[in-house]
Amino acid sequence: MTNYLQCGTHGKQPETAVCKHIAKAMKTGKEVGFYWSVENQEYDAVCGKCNKLSDEQWVSQQNDLIRLLCLGCFKVAASHHGIEIEEVA
Numbered sequence: 001m002t003n004y005l006q007c008g009t010h011g012k013q014p015e016t017a018v019c020k021h022i023a024k025a026m027k028t029g030k031e032v033g034f035y036w037s038v039e040n041q042e043y044d045a046v047c048g049k050c051n052k053l054s055d056e057q058w059v060s061q062q063n064d065l066i067r068l069l070c071l072g073c074f075k076v077a078a079s080h081h082g083i084e085i086e087e088v089a
Protein backbone atom coordinates (compact mmCIF):
# COMPACT_ATOMS: atom_id res chain seq x y z
CA MET A 1 0.00 0.00 0.00
CA THR A 2 1.38 3.35 -0.99
CA ASN A 3 0.95 6.17 1.48
CA TYR A 4 0.37 9.65 0.19
CA LEU A 5 1.41 12.96 1.56
CA GLN A 6 0.56 16.54 0.74
CA CYS A 7 3.55 18.49 -0.51
CA GLY A 8 3.58 22.28 -0.54
CA THR A 9 5.25 22.20 -3.96
CA HIS A 10 3.92 19.09 -5.67
CA GLY A 11 0.49 18.51 -4.15
CA LYS A 12 -0.70 15.03 -3.27
CA GLN A 13 2.13 12.60 -3.99
CA PRO A 14 3.22 9.11 -3.01
CA GLU A 15 5.38 9.11 0.10
CA THR A 16 9.07 8.20 -0.22
CA ALA A 17 11.80 7.70 2.36
CA VAL A 18 15.26 9.20 2.20
CA CYS A 19 18.02 9.56 4.74
CA LYS A 20 18.31 12.88 6.50
CA HIS A 21 21.56 13.70 4.68
CA ILE A 22 19.75 13.69 1.34
CA ALA A 23 16.94 15.76 2.82
CA LYS A 24 19.50 18.25 4.09
CA ALA A 25 21.42 18.25 0.80
CA MET A 26 18.29 19.52 -0.94
CA LYS A 27 18.56 22.68 1.14
CA THR A 28 22.32 23.09 1.07
CA GLY A 29 22.83 22.06 -2.58
CA LYS A 30 25.58 19.64 -1.56
CA GLU A 31 26.00 16.30 -3.32
CA VAL A 32 25.99 13.41 -0.88
CA GLY A 33 25.25 10.48 -3.20
CA PHE A 34 21.87 9.07 -4.11
CA TYR A 35 21.41 5.31 -3.90
CA TRP A 36 17.80 4.57 -4.56
CA SER A 37 15.59 1.56 -4.92
CA VAL A 38 11.93 0.89 -5.40
CA GLU A 39 9.93 -2.02 -4.13
CA ASN A 40 6.17 -2.38 -4.39
CA GLN A 41 6.12 1.22 -5.63
CA GLU A 42 7.77 2.40 -2.44
CA TYR A 43 10.76 4.53 -3.23
CA ASP A 44 13.66 5.01 -0.91
CA ALA A 45 17.14 6.46 -1.16
CA VAL A 46 20.20 6.89 1.02
CA CYS A 47 23.40 8.88 0.70
CA GLY A 48 26.83 7.36 0.10
CA LYS A 49 27.58 7.31 3.81
CA CYS A 50 24.35 5.57 4.81
CA ASN A 51 24.75 3.18 1.91
CA LYS A 52 27.90 1.89 3.62
CA LEU A 53 26.17 1.13 6.91
CA SER A 54 25.66 -2.50 7.73
CA ASP A 55 22.09 -3.73 8.01
CA GLU A 56 22.45 -3.80 11.79
CA GLN A 57 23.75 -0.25 11.96
CA TRP A 58 20.99 0.91 9.65
CA VAL A 59 18.23 -0.77 11.64
CA SER A 60 19.46 0.64 14.94
CA GLN A 61 19.66 4.17 13.52
CA GLN A 62 16.88 4.28 10.98
CA ASN A 63 14.36 6.08 13.18
CA ASP A 64 16.83 8.92 13.44
CA LEU A 65 17.94 8.77 9.80
CA ILE A 66 14.74 8.51 7.79
CA ARG A 67 12.91 11.54 6.45
CA LEU A 68 9.78 11.41 4.33
CA LEU A 69 9.60 13.19 0.99
CA CYS A 70 6.94 13.37 -1.68
CA LEU A 71 7.80 11.58 -4.91
CA GLY A 72 8.12 14.93 -6.68
CA CYS A 73 10.76 16.09 -4.20
CA PHE A 74 12.42 12.67 -4.41
CA LYS A 75 12.87 13.19 -8.14
CA VAL A 76 14.22 16.69 -7.60
CA ALA A 77 16.76 15.27 -5.14
CA ALA A 78 17.67 12.53 -7.63
CA SER A 79 18.19 14.90 -10.54
CA HIS A 80 20.28 17.11 -8.27
CA HIS A 81 22.62 14.12 -8.12
CA GLY A 82 22.39 13.52 -11.86
CA ILE A 83 20.06 10.56 -11.51
CA GLU A 84 16.83 10.02 -13.35
CA ILE A 85 14.09 8.03 -11.64
CA GLU A 86 12.22 5.61 -13.82
CA GLU A 87 8.60 5.32 -12.86
CA VAL A 88 7.45 1.78 -12.41
CA ALA A 89 3.86 1.15 -13.28
Ligand SMILES: [Zn+2]
Nearest residue numbers: 019021047050
Ligand atom coordinates in the same frame (compact mmCIF):
# COMPACT_ATOMS: atom_id res chain seq x y z
ZN1 LIG B 1 22.65 9.52 4.76
Ligand SMILES: [Zn+2]
Nearest residue numbers: 007010070073
Ligand atom coordinates in the same frame (compact mmCIF):
# COMPACT_ATOMS: atom_id res chain seq x y z
ZN1 LIG C 1 7.28 17.66 -3.18
